[in-house]
Amino acid sequence: MKKLINSVDTVLSESLDGFSAAHSDIVTLGPERKFVRRATLKPGKVALISGGGSGHEPLHAGFVGHGMLDAACPGQVFTSPTPDQMIAAAEAVDIGAGVLFIVKNYEGDVMNFDMAAEMTGSEIAIVVTDDDVAVETSTFSTGRRGVAGTMIVEKIVGAAAEEGRNLQDLKALGDRVNSGTRSMGVALTSCTVPAAGSPTFTLADDEMEMGVGIHGEPGRRRVKLASADAIADEMVAAITGDLNGAGDAILLVNGFGGTPAMELYLMYNAARSRLEKRGIRVSRSLVGNYVTSLEMAGCSLTVSRLDAEIARLWDAPVHTPALRWGM
Amino acid sequence: MKKLINSVDTVLSESLDGFSAAHSDIVTLGPERKFVRRATLKPGKVALISGGGSGHEPLHAGFVGHGMLDAACPGQVFTSPTPDQMIAAAEAVDIGAGVLFIVKNYEGDVMNFDMAAEMTGSEIAIVVTDDDVAVETSTFSTGRRGVAGTMIVEKIVGAAAEEGRNLQDLKALGDRVNSGTRSMGVALTSCTVPAAGSPTFTLADDEMEMGVGIHGEPGRRRVKLASADAIADEMVAAITGDLNGAGDAILLVNGFGGTPAMELYLMYNAARSRLEKRGIRVSRSLVGNYVTSLEMAGCSLTVSRLDAEIARLWDAPVHTPALRWGM
Numbered sequence: 015m016k017k018l019i020n021s022v023d024t025v026l027s028e029s030l031d032g033f034s035a036a037h038s039d040i041v042t043l044g045p046e047r048k049f050v051r052r053a054t055l056k057p058g059k060v061a062l063i064s065g066g067g068s069g070h071e072p073l074h075a076g077f078v079g080h081g082m083l084d085a086a087c088p089g090q091v092f093t094s095p096t097p098d099q100m101i102a103a104a105e106a107v108d109i110g111a112g113v114l115f116i117v118k119n120y121e122g123d124v125m126n127f128d129m130a131a132e133m134t135g136s137e138i139a140i141v142v143t144d145d146d147v148a149v150e151t152s153t154f155s156t157g158r159r160g161v162a163g164t165m166i167v168e169k170i171v172g173a174a175a176e177e178g179r180n181l182q183d184l185k186a187l188g189d190r191v192n193s194g195t196r197s198m199g200v201a202l203t204s205c206t207v208p209a210a211g212s213p214t215f216t217l218a219d220d221e222m223e224m225g226v227g228i229h230g231e232p233g234r235r236r237v238k239l240a241s242a243d244a245i246a247d248e249m250v251a252a253i254t255g256d257l258n259g260a261g262d263a264i265l266l267v268n269g270f271g272g273t274p275a276m277e278l279y280l281m282y283n284a285a286r287s288r289l290e291k292r293g294i295r296v297s298r299s300l301v302g303n304y305v306t307s308l309e310m311a312g313c314s315l316t317v318s319r320l321d322a323e324i325a326r327l328w329d330a331p332v333h334t335p336a337l338r339w340g341m
Numbered sequence: 342m343k344k345l346i347n348s349v350d351t352v353l354s355e356s357l358d359g360f361s362a363a364h365s366d367i368v369t370l371g372p373e374r375k376f377v378r379r380a381t382l383k384p385g386k387v388a389l390i391s392g393g394g395s396g397h398e399p400l401h402a403g404f405v406g407h408g409m410l411d412a413a414c415p416g417q418v419f420t421s422p423t424p425d426q427m428i429a430a431a432e433a434v435d436i437g438a439g440v441l442f443i444v445k446n447y448e449g450d451v452m453n454f455d456m457a458a459e460m461t462g463s464e465i466a467i468v469v470t471d472d473d474v475a476v477e478t479s480t481f482s483t484g485r486r487g488v489a490g491t492m493i494v495e496k497i498v499g500a501a502a503e504e505g506r507n508l509q510d511l512k513a514l515g516d517r518v519n520s521g522t523r524s525m526g527v528a529l530t531s532c533t534v535p536a537a538g539s540p541t542f543t544l545a546d547d548e549m550e551m552g553v554g555i556h557g558e559p560g561r562r563r564v565k566l567a568s569a570d571a572i573a574d575e576m577v578a579a580i581t582g583d584l585n586g587a588g589d590a591i592l593l594v595n596g597f598g599g600t601p602a603m604e605l606y607l608m609y610n611a612a613r614s615r616l617e618k619r620g621i622r623v624s625r626s627l628v629g630n631y632v633t634s635l636e637m638a639g640c641s642l643t644v645s646r647l648d649a650e651i652a653r654l655w656d657a658p659v660h661t662p663a664l665r666w667g668m
Contacts, residue, residue, distance in 0.1 A: 018604040032610030037627040071602035275398035277345040283359030299363040
């Protein structure tokens with residue numbers, strides 16, 4: 015295992031210390047590193063809290079700040095945070111308007127956020143994201159997995175929360191954005207969880223995992239490495255086959271951590287032309303490492319439907335460590 | 342070679358097409374893909390043009406936009422752009438106030454930018470960056486190499502150009518920022534140039550290249566993989582030993598493309614504490630993939646001295662595909 019670390023046991027804590035120091039203008043690290051929260055809360059606003067296993071950075075802590083999350087709870091690598099983390103986060107950032115949990119659909123995460131919701135004194139609503147069209151159930155999920163589309167839900171609901179909307183409105187909006195969002199990924203290499211010390215899975219030099227999950231879970235099938243165009247053909251067909259109808263959309267080409275920007279932009283080019291042939295107009299774009307799987311090589315495509323309201327909320331100012339525009 | 346590509350010959354062109362489509366609000370691709378330029382030029386401003394071999398994305402095209410570059414000329418992967426590219430770029434973005442070339446110190450780049458300067462009708466000044474303390478001369482350079490510190494020069498000089506300063510002032514400022522900037526890198530893995538098809542160099546499973554260049558050129562020595570703290574010790578000692586005196590600084594922890602954000606923040610944590618023990622106060626921070634070497638695993642540290650003027654210019658608004666704040 016080749017990693018820039020000191021000890022397997024302290025990877026997360028040292029990384030969080032660095033993160034909170036580098037972005038101290040935006041975030042603060044909570045006691046016992048249970049959560050990362052905004053340095054400054056906005057009076058009257060519903061609090062948005064997300065979280066999940068670490069190793070997907072910048073998701074979620076990189077999206078704490080104006081226009082997105084109020085707090086994020088980092089679990090160990092690829093391991094759900096524990097309920098006490100979400101309870102502590104809710105206590106820290108709920109200023110009376112309630113709390114919306116945004117949770118990726120994995121059994122551990124859903125269970126732990128549900129438990130936290132029952133145990134905290136805050137009024138809670140939960141949006142569960144499940145944008146991955148690759149498989150219907152998987153290693154860690156009953157039903158579809160929540161993957162890169164989660165950051166789109168966080169951005170759009172985050173913008174609406176800044177406008178002062180109430181908890182039930184935000185819950186409905188989050189569910190609506192999730193239901194208009196589809197993703198699919200491909201892995202060219204595995205990743206190595208520090209505590210495991212060896213790759214999560216193995217691929218031959220000429221193989222790829224089509225439909226891979228963000229923890230290296232199996233996808234649809236393992237096949238010979240194909241061209242970017244052939245990969246885009248399959249992913250776009252899977253996404254658009256499930257997301258009926260034409261219209262405007264966000265296209266997110268998300269790197270899993272080990273793929274250069276050159277390749278991500280090349281995939282963007284391939285995906286965009288294929289979407290437009292199917293009547294999906296790409297009017298907003300995001301290309302980069304946003305929802306990663308440590309150093310895995312590969313990428314996912316996410317398409318998220320836009321209407322006038324969602325487009326306005328997407329364009330609204332955001333000021334977080336990993337996403338910043340308009341302010 | 343495992344890459345998301347269609348053909349080795351079209352990697353760059355397809356990637357540039359994707360890049361310019363994804364960021365059409367900010368940039369436009371020039372004829373024959375010779376350069377990427379701002380979609381909208383600012384009257385009266387000195388034009389800033391950079392460029393170099395591709396494979397270091399987001400450097401340089403990702404830094405075209407308000408507050409940084411006016412144009413960037415992308416060469417083939419790890420290959421200097423040709424003079425006709427810089428000439429075409431200068432013709433496109435020089436609106437009468439002259440052009441500043443910002444060039445990383447590699448023989449091919451310096452020669453081609455010099456030739457372009459002689460052949461174009463524009464008034465030209467040149468800043469050559471050479472921030473890498475690892476080695477004094479290298480495979481492609483006479484004198485120190487220009488590496489991640491280049492993006493700091495581009496940001497600070499870019500902000501000054503927006504203020505309407507003249508060409509000679511900007512040249513002097515660029516030289517001053519470069520002279521206060523030092524970097525050093527480490528590689529845990531090699532990278533593969535698409536046209537070559539095999540790794541640029543090889544490292545054993547327990548080895549790293551200390552002082553590596555951004556094209557995979559040799560550094561100071563090949564040694565056994567060490568802890569993040571031990572790596573930070575050596576890099577910070579090399580940087581501060583060459584950059585005398587205490588004071589405020591920017592700390593950039595730059596990923597080479599294949600290293601997860603978790604590890605970069607962990608390195609930031611290690612580097613920051615070591616710098617502060619040596620009297621360097623880290624008052625501005627940047628952590629991420631900014632000057633990459635395709636999918637190489639590893640990172641570089643860059644320390645750049647701040648005075649009140651440089652801090653103000655660093656903080657000034659910037660709106661480019663890869664760096665955005667304050668607007």
